[in-house]
Amino acid sequence: MIVFRSALFMAWVLVLTIVMAPLIIGTALLGCRGIAHRLVVLWRRGFMGAVSLILGIGCRVLGRENMPKEPCVILAKHQSAWETVALQDMVPVGSHCVFVLKKELLKLPFFGWALAAMRHISIDRTAGRQALDQVVDQGRDRLAMGYYVIVFPEGTRVAPGQKRRYKVGGAYLASHVGCKVVPIAHDAGELWPRQAFLKKSGTVTVSIGPAFDATGLSEQAINDRAEAWIEEEMRRLSPHRYPETGGAP
Numbered sequence: 001m002i003v004f005r006s007a008l009f010m011a012w013v014l015v016l017t018i019v020m021a022p023l024i025i026g027t028a029l030l031g032c033r034g035i036a037h038r039l040v041v042l043w044r045r046g047f048m049g050a051v052s053l054i055l056g057i058g059c060r061v062l063g064r065e066n067m068p069k070e071p072c073v074i075l076a077k078h079q080s081a082w083e084t085v086a087l088q089d090m091v092p093v094g095s096h097c098v099f100v101l102k103k104e105l106l107k108l109p110f111f112g113w114a115l116a117a118m119r120h121i122s123i124d125r126t127a128g129r130q131a132l133d134q135v136v137d138q139g140r141d142r143l144a145m146g147y148y149v150i151v152f153p154e155g156t157r158v159a160p161g162q163k164r165r166y167k168v169g170g171a172y173l174a175s176h177v178g179c180k181v182v183p184i185a186h187d188a189g190e191l192w193p194r195q196a197f198l199k200k201s202g203t204v205t206v207s208i209g210p211a212f213d214a215t216g217l218s219e220q221a222i223n224d225r226a227e228a229w230i231e232e233e234m235r236r237l238s239p240h241r242y243p244e245t246g247g248a249p
Helices: 002-029 033-053 082-089 103-107 111-117 129-144 169-177 219-237
Strands: 057-062 073-076 096-102 121-123 147-151 180-186 202-208
Touching (some): 002 033, 033 082, 073 082, 073 219, 082 096, 082 202, 096 103, 096 129, 096 169, 103 121, 121 129, 129 147, 129 169, 169 180, 180 219
Parallel strands (some): 057 202, 096 121
Antiparallel strands (some): 180 202
């Protein structure tokens, strides 16, 4: 049954994307961004509806009241493809998000083209320090336009119970713009493993941490604060992944 559900889900998402992506790209390029955003919301509802109805994956959100009403930088744990869609529903109704992503993703047929049309922040990860300037230049613009900026500081999907070095891109943006920062932890990787075709049914828990003002803080201080909260919260959400500490840091 899990194989059938997973295959049906993939088929649905493929068809949904092929149908919706050209409409999103076309309306965005024509300057009809309001319509394009509504189409993105429609795609996202189709995706998340299938996640619930076909895969049997639900979502429980803790700390939703911590999300600021104004645009901010969100630093989130990255375990699967699930959160790249689901986290967009964590911001206030009517608001929109952009992600900081590697520019190679924009070359993907349909999906990548839609990302490019919707003004997500793309960077050249081989550019070193210049990549940080790219994040600030584009991120300042997106925040001013009212977008929430989502960053996965570990840079790639990481299996539950593991962590990678937190890169400073999102923190660098927040420190230069002087906006609020929100850390987010979740356990999506328990049901939706990294690069795995099969997805398990169950409930993903998303925990939104307290927002803090990045004004006057260095990017390292911002990063350290967000990392400390996220990793401590991961031990609470998935204590079985940290047997050496009994679930505590």
